[in-house]
Amino acid sequence: MVRFTVLASGSKGNSSVITGGRTRILVDAGLSCRELFRRMRLADEDPETLDAILVTHEHQDHINGLAVTARKLGIPVYFTEGTHRAWMRWLTPRRQMTYAQWLEQCRQQAAARQAEAESAANAPEPDAPGPAQASPQPAEAIPQKDPTWLPGVEYFCAGEAFQIGDIAVSPFTIPHDAADPVGFVFQAEGVRLAVATDLGYMPPNVKAQLQGLDLLLLESNHDLEMLRDGPYPWSVKQRVLSRVGHLSNDAAAEFLETEYDGQAAYVILAHLSESNNLPDLARVTAERALSGRASLLANKLLLAEQHQPLSPINF
Ligand SMILES: [Zn+2]
Ligand SMILES: [Zn+2]
Numbered sequence: 001m002v003r004f005t006v007l008a009s010g011s012k013g014n015s016s017v018i019t020g021g022r023t024r025i026l027v028d029a030g031l032s033c034r035e036l037f038r039r040m041r042l043a044d045e046d047p048e049t050l051d052a053i054l055v056t057h058e059h060q061d062h063i064n065g066l067a068v069t070a071r072k073l074g075i076p077v078y079f080t081e082g083t084h085r086a087w088m089r090w091l092t093p094r095r096q097m098t099y100a101q102w103l104e105q106c107r108q109q110a111a112a113r114q115a116e117a118e119s120a121a122n123a124p125e126p127d128a129p130g131p132a133q134a135s136p137q138p139a140e141a142i143p144q145k146d147p148t149w150l151p152g153v154e155y156f157c158a159g160e161a162f163q164i165g166d167i168a169v170s171p172f173t174i175p176h177d178a179a180d181p182v183g184f185v186f187q188a189e190g191v192r193l194a195v196a197t198d199l200g201y202m203p204p205n206v207k208a209q210l211q212g213l214d215l216l217l218l219e220s221n222h223d224l225e226m227l228r229d230g231p232y233p234w235s236v237k238q239r240v241l242s243r244v245g246h247l248s249n250d251a252a253a254e255f256l257e258t259e260y261d262g263q264a265a266y267v268i269l270a271h272l273s274e275s276n277n278l279p280d281l282a283r284v285t286a287e288r289a290l291s292g293r294a295s296l297l298a299n300k301l302l303l304a305e306q307h308q309p310l311s312p313i314n315f
Contacts, residue, residue, distance in 0.1 A: 001020075002020050003313065003314050004017070004018050004312070004313045004315075005017045005045055005309060006270070007036060007040065007309045009197070009217075009272070010061070010271055010272055010274060010304075011273060011306075012030075012306055013031040013064060013306070014056075014270075015027065015029055015039075016217070017045050018188075019045075020166045020167040020187075020191070021165065021188055022166055023164055023188070025050070025051060025052050025169075025186075026050050026052070026053045026054070026069070027184065027195055028053075028054070028055060028056055029053055029064065029069050030060070030061045030062045030063065030064050030065070031065050032068070034065075035065070036065050039308070043309040044312065051075060051165055052075055052078055052154075053069065053070055053076075053078065054169065055078065055079050056182055057083055057178035057180070057181035057182070057198060058087040058090060062198075063087055066087070070150050070151055076152030077152065077153055078154045078155075080155065080180040083179055086178065086179035087148070088148040156171055159173070166188055166189075167186055169184055169186055170185040170187070170209070172206060173205060175200045175243055176198045176199055176244050177244040177245065178198075181199075183195055183209065189315075191215075192213045193214060194209060194218075197247075198219065199219060201251060202254075202255050207255065210255075211263075213263065214263075215266045215315075216264045216268070217304065218247075218252055219246060219252060219269075219270055220249050220252040220277070220286060221271050222240060223248070223282075223285075226275075226276045227240060227248075227276040246273075247271075249277065249285040250285065253286055253289035254289070257289035262298060262299060264298060265298055265300060266300050266302060266313055267290065268302045268303070269282050269302070269303050272304070279303050283301065283303060286301055287301060
């Protein structure tokens with residue numbers, strides 16, 4: 001069975017669940033763990049059966065509940081190395097020190113280790129029998145102290161496909177103002193699904209990935225006029241409109257009309273702005289773009305929502 005469920009989509013949080021065979025993956029964890037679990041249960045997905053979390057990029061609307069969810073379930077998180085580093089920087093308060101201060105810190109840490117080793121050597125033998133006494137487990141103490149601790153971290157690279165259980169994952173680079181952002185194509189049991197949000201425009205490598213699909217989740221972030229006339233400060237408008245910002249309704253429609261092969265059974269418009277878009281505007285723009293497509297069975301158009309999950313789509 002292959003199943004895809006959008007739990008949330010938009011600037012306040014993004015997350016989807018994909019099931020292929022016996023494997024279940026959470027793609028982004030942009031809501032709190034509690035809310036993710038609540039929505040999964042609403043959509044008849046059991047959180048306890050998740051095998052891994054995949055992260056597209058480190059913006060808050062994609063990673064808000066990441067650490068708590070991964071720890072609660074004891075499952076690994078798949079990042080690019082750049083995204084993992086950026087996520088750790090985001091969680092770790094910045095500490096600046098001079099070179100002299102750094103040297104002094106190193107000296108103190110070395111002295112502390114030395115003192116610890118000496119006191120351990122001088123300590124009386126414990127009563128525990130034999131040489132097989134359990135060694136101390138300092139790692140046990142780390143999770144509480146280290147906000148970046150995760151049960152498992154796996155790195156992938158854009159352009160290099162890999163497998164998580166029964167699901168093949170092909171990550172591809174997207175143009176967005178994050179450290180190393182990616183979209184994904186998933187394949188399981190002959191079904192191909194793509195997730196492509198948070199991209200400033202559609203470069204050739206992305207267009208090439210979004211073909212031969214059964215399901216396409218595509219960003220349709222803003223209406224250009226609403227954004228220009230809307231409430232955002234000028235600098236934020238520039239950011240959204242830039243080549244590393246977000247895809248407009250028109251840009252999504254242009255792809256759907258001209259270069260997309262028209263084959264996906266489902267097209268889901270996603271990451272709609274609540275300030276600079278209206279669901280009807282996004283829908284009408286995409287419908288117009290898809291209207292010339294020959295296959296009537298394909299391209300059932302859905303809109304992903306911010307505040308509630310979509311019904312699961314089964315293949
Ligand atoms: Zn983003
Ligand atoms: Zn986003």
